[in-house]
Amino acid sequence: MIINEKFLFSAGAEVKEYNTGDVIFQDGASPLYYYQLTKGKVKLNNYNKEGKELIQKIISEGESLGESLLFIDKPYPVDAVALEQCTVIRLYRTNFFSMLNVYPHLYFNLCQGLSDFLYYQYIMLQANSSQNPAERIIGVIDYMKDSKKDHTPFSFKVPFTRQQIAALTGLCVETAIRTIKNMEKKKIVKIKDRKIYF
Structure with missing residues (x-):
């Protein structure tokens, strides 16, 4: 678990349910929420010019998705699509930053999650080359x-x-x-x- 659920709910988080194939966020959309997966699997994907799907990562229970873009205010470069029935805790962006100000120790958990994602990207880049x-x-x-x-x-x-x-x-x-x-x-x-x- 990246961030303990009690902190997310105390900051106003809500629970969202997604069915298989539902889009959680889309390529090109503005990042408005912090998302943490509590049940199911989600793929982060996009398509090349020939229409071939490229899966960037499959997110599992306890992981977060798309949070790095909350810090740089860039649009999502991928889609997030439910691979099965999913339960996601989502917290509105401004509430997310307010929560981090109130509980600064959560930055460490967040940095650990982001570092793990970067490590995964390095491994995948090396393997796929x-x-x-x-x-x-x-x-x-x-x-x-x-x-x-x-x-x-x-x-x-x-x-x-x-x-x-x-x-x-x-x-x-x-x-x-x-x-x-x-x-x-x-x-x-x-x-x-x-x-x-x-």
Whole structure:
């Protein structure tokens, strides 16, 4: 959890529910709220000129989304779309800054969350700069597994579909599927009941 919910609610936060496919905020819109996900998954995505989807990140429970733009007053460069039924706590921008003034220790939590997001961006940039599709895919799933306690082989169930893996790595779906099958043959991943384990 980035910011304890009690601080958000004391500052006037509200709970919003989103269904699968609902847009939480859109590319080009002005950032008006701090958002913190308490249930579900949200993708931050955009599309290239050819219309191919690029997923920048998949946000999980306890994470926030789009907060960095509250500090620089720039429009969102991505869409935030619910991947499943979601519950989000949202706090209006001016209330968010008032809360930070009243509870300055929350800046540390916020900086920690922003630093984690920057670290993720660095890892993804490095992985996605590779011409090797397997290195791109391993970069994504290795980052996810790194946050878990169990690092033994095949202990991590990849929470993404093959379509999402392709969109996260900039690969076409067919390449992602073929690469994952080759990775299974090389015993880099294990596939069980159509789920990928790393």
